[in-house]
Amino acid sequence: MATPIILFELLLALSILVALATDHSPLQDFCVADAKSQVLINGLACKDPKLAEANDFFFSGLHLEGNTSNAVGSMVTPVTVSQMPGLNTLGISMVRIDYAPWGINPPHTHPRASEILTVLEGHLEVGFVTSIPENRHITKVLKKGDVFVFPIGLIHYQRNVKSTNATAIAALSSQNPGVITIANSVFGCAPNIPSDILVRALQMDKNLVTHLQSIF
CATH class of the missing domain: 2.60.120.10 (Jelly Rolls)
Structure with a gap:
């Protein structure tokens, strides 16, 4: 008899978690x-x-x-x-x-x-x-x-x-x-993301990073 009770409790707990994971009506x-x-x-x-x-x-x-x-x-x-x-x-x-x-x-x-x-x-x-x-x-x-x-x-x-x-x-x-436009967010945020971070993350030349930051 214990197994059905445990199963029911697990299903009840799962249903509560699903309900909490959705937007409120x-x-x-x-x-x-x-x-x-x-x-x-x-x-x-x-x-x-x-x-x-x-x-x-x-x-x-x-x-x-x-x-x-x-x-x-x-x-x-x-x-x-x-x-x-x-x-x-x-x-x-x-x-x-x-x-x-x-x-x-x-x-x-x-x-x-x-x-x-x-x-x-x-x-x-x-x-x-x-x-x-x-x-x-x-x-x-x-x-x-x-x-x-x-x-x-x-x-x-x-x-x-x-x-x-x-x-x-x-x-x-x-x-x-x-909306997050990728290029604008990466190169046009204020203040700028430090160029050395972008150089390493994007594997780009520093001059190109600086140029893109000036555009955006």
Whole structure:
């Protein structure tokens, strides 16, 4: 009789651990972000629900083409809790990404979200890199209507592989997914990472490291 009891206790303990490892469900219909609140929490404080209005749950602008005349040839238009306060506590957000011919959305990560991307127009080469020790590069060329997912935290990118513009829309599993663009973070942080650290870590010439730091 002891074995079934022990098994039950183990399953119960496992279920508790799984429950603790997931995000908490909202405890009310919504929690519209109060950007003016001085309360500091892991997220944003709620404004009085009686003061919520339609515009808190509304955003207009994803129909507009982003300006891709920049060094990487892409533009991301976000709809996170910063643009739509009604997303607060809901665990979702989205972006529109525009790509110039041959433009890229450079290698980056979202520390708090997985991303599912749908191509609206054009052809995109997409890819992500798995973690150590495998470090496997998983890549595919997508066309209009194709969908691809980037797992949370992994470095990923997109590139327009045609001489015409491309557009994609992506959903993310966080109201505030965050973004870490690899080159900007490594070479453009303030204050700089000491160049001797980067020289040794990246096996690069010090003059090249200094040059990249000056760019970013």
